[in-house]
Amino acid sequence: MTPGALADAARLAAADSKDTRLSPRDVAVHALALRRWKVAITLTGVMLLVYFSFVLGIAFNKAALGSLLAPGLSVGMALGVLVIFTAFTLTAAYAWWANRKYDPALEAAIGQSQEKGS
Secondary structure: OOHHHHHHHHHHHHHHOOOOOOOHHHHHHHHHHHHHHHHHHHHHHHHHHHHHHHHHHHHHOHHHHHOEEEOOEEHHHHHHHHHHHHHHHHHHHHHHHHHHHHHHHHHHHHHHHHHHHO
């Protein structure tokens, strides 16, 4: 976790709370929440871009999407499969990130505070 992310999370938490005294656990958890939010917004933006590009292609250029790549396979069908594949890939990327990066960092932040409290 970068010091900049921790500082951003601390400022965000302080603005949302009347009590500006934050524990290190609170700062770490807020920084992780901010990072998770950024990842989710980025992946959502990519999916929306892919999907609406496909829909706008259908709306404004039906002839191009209707042209055949092979017998029984149009450009539109191939791009539709690509949209579905993109959704699957982005979901897998988020699951990988959450399992490899986010969950261990969250467990470490919560574990440190429980160790100090015991």
